[in-house]
Amino acid sequence: MTWFLRRLAVSFVLVWVVASVVFLAIHLVPGDPAELLLSQGGTMPDASVVADLREQLGLNKPLLVQYADYMRGLAHFDLGQSMQDDSPVSEEILRRLPRTLELIGAAGLMAVVLGIPLGTAAALGRGGVFDRIASGVASLALAVPVFVVGTLMVMLFAQTLHWVPAGGFVAFTQNPLQHLVLLAMPAGAIGIGLSAVMFRMTRAAVLDVMLRDYVRTARAKGVARPRILVRHVVRTALMPVITVLALYLGTLLGGTVLVEFVFNWPGLSGALVSAVNARDYPEVVGIVLVISVLFVGLNFAVDVIYGLLDPRVRR
């Protein structure tokens, strides 16, 4: 229990530090955000307009006061207003976040369903035909960047075969079937690479565990092979695999940018790219912060799950 609480406390400290780093990054970088924002298009903005914007953004207050305001806002889940349309940043994030999470979830599911059984099978038949073919395919899948997979999928399935639309989004409540069709392409594009990662991890982990003394003990006990595989080999091998999956899903929180862009999926990372292009500081800060907090939360969850699976960690 103390182990759990200590881990929780560390996570909260990390969140606070991350929030502070993001704040400092925006405010300590040379250049005036207000001036940068208004000087899009190469014209020198009018000084009074710049001053107005600085006033509006609170940029002329002392840094510490700005920091206090920022932290107070965060404590109330207030991430400020978007500079593009004055709407609250948190609303935009709440609308888009579930779509990105859905994408990641679907890709993760695909990776688990494909990667873990195939990886186990390849490890059991190590050096055999299936292992060689599957390992080769996995190497190729790892080498193709996700936006290349996505673009090629659009070219093949949408432009050439006309099976599916090239991208877009329909809410599940409006048209469940169309929603899933549109989800399948981007999720598949991410899922291919992720399945290859899962395949390799599972294969390596199973091979490692099969050589352990306790697997020999299980054989010496006369336990049947399928049961040894499930209870002793896969159960133990899955722990590092699940950790890696969770960490990969975490990096995907910011990494779906490319796929969302290719398939025109209106998720959170897509909003981040447009916010970066528009230099919409509050929105960039808000999104980066939310994703980082989710990332820290995910790492915390992995630790807790790990502790449940492996009793030795709970000390």
Next chain:
Amino acid sequence: MMRRLPWGAIAGVGLIALLALVAPWLGLANPVAMDVPHRLAGPSGAHWLGQDEFGRDVFARLVWGARVSLTVAAAAAALACVAGTALGVTGGFLRGVVELLALRAIDVLLCFPPLLLALLVVTLLGPGAATLIPVLALVYLPGFTRVAYAGVLTARSQDYVEAMRVLGAGRTRIMLRTILPNIGGPVLVQVSLAMASAVVLESGLSFLGLGVVPPSPSWGLMIGAARATMTQAPLLLLWPCLALTLTILAMNALCDGLRDAVDPHPAYRPARWRLLDSLAPGLLPAERAVLDVRGLTVEIDTPSGPIHPVRDLSLQVFPGETLAVVGESGSGKSVTSLAITGLLPGAGRVTAGAAWLDGTDLLRLPEERKRRLRGGAMAMVFQDPGSSLNPVHRVGAQIEEAIRAHRKMSGGRAAAAAITLLRRVGIPDPARRARAYPHELSGGMRQRVMIAIAIANHPRLLIADEPTTALDVTIQAQVLDLLADLKRESGLALLFITHSLPVVAEIADRVAVMYAGEIVEMGPTAEVFAGPAHPYTAALLRSAPVEDGPPPVGIPGVVPPPTALPTGCIFAPRCDRRLAECDAAHPALRPAGHGRVTRCIRVPA
């Protein structure tokens, strides 16, 4: 250390790098010169791969794109390597506040997913190749810091670093001279990983328009631009996709190869079909023996060819008897027990001999029938109870599993039987201990659990492979007493493998002395110890400390490696009573009176 370098991958990456390096002198078309009238033109003599949406030469842009990608990736990896390694080495070496700050800074950096971190920095600094390099360096910095820090942690505890410190070498010099060369391998792997990954990230950012700025050629930019015209000119999209994928494939192969070269695992060979299945069955088993092994020979594949760690080994164990197999490490004791039980690793197999358990030849049984004997009529206890129990299951469950592998029994009854077994092996409060995980028990307790597992199905034969070696002396005595008790009560036959002569003297009725893969002497323990009939047994006895006796004397020389065995008596090179005939022919086991056998030719038949 750096064996088996991945030459194929090195050549592939080298070729791409060379092409990128000499791009300006290849006489290629100008990659940024536009030719709008010929936009989207197909391949021609002047433009091998055709022209893009502004009429620029696609082939030239591909080659120049490699130049841009690899420059950015190499610069970023180099920057991350220098900064990250420096941070890790100083953090690990100076300790204290510096260590804390370095590690915590890395933790914070790792709170941002890589692409997100890159996007945040691009927002602040604006897009362009000049921004990309520090951005990517920042992303890969933690990896280098961790590798370097881990290397320093290992190195700083080593004797020679301590020695240099004592000799008064400055910290900087110690760092440069001892630690940097040691972490070279892992850092090199990290460099290749960072470069491969930087190529991916750079192309992705360029694809989004946040990386390399047009009109500079970049694969990511080319793919992004070709998307608009993919229906008219699909090839325009395919070429950069292909170039990018092949480059990453080569770099990944290089990474994997380097990692294997730096951290080699033993070569794996799939299990070969056992020759023995086709051999004719040998002699019939001895009448009353529980275990009767005849002419057992084991072969194991190694990178330098097959070796025979056990040759022509015969032994019998009778009901209620303890036979100790004693010998130095590498003498083939454990391989013998694994061969009998059918638990040899994949690279090993039995090539000759028979092993009867109550009249059933174990070596010729199909795996399923062997499985039913293992843990049933034939049980095993291994050396290290710490690693032999599964860390993620409760010990009670692991005992129940052994029971239910052989008998149909409800979960509740099996749990009760497990508790009874724990009580039987002398574990106090067995109901509570059954719910414990292995790491919550002491070494002695764990070995008692292993014994409980072994006796769960009333075995006829118990093979104990160095069961007390990992335990301290008092616990060792308790475990030996427990085994003796069990043997007396149930009349099981005990095959006890050990390298410890005092343990043999305490527990064994008969003893078999093994040397370099064969039995050199076997007979009743008391008589063998009182008057050894083989010089090796005598030397072994002299090398063991005896209370109030003469000081122990070591055996000169070393055990011959299994790849270079002497043709005559294998102990002859180390023997102090060697004769000329000893080298002439390999001696067979000969009777030496009172049920004893020896391989020494000096003993009168």
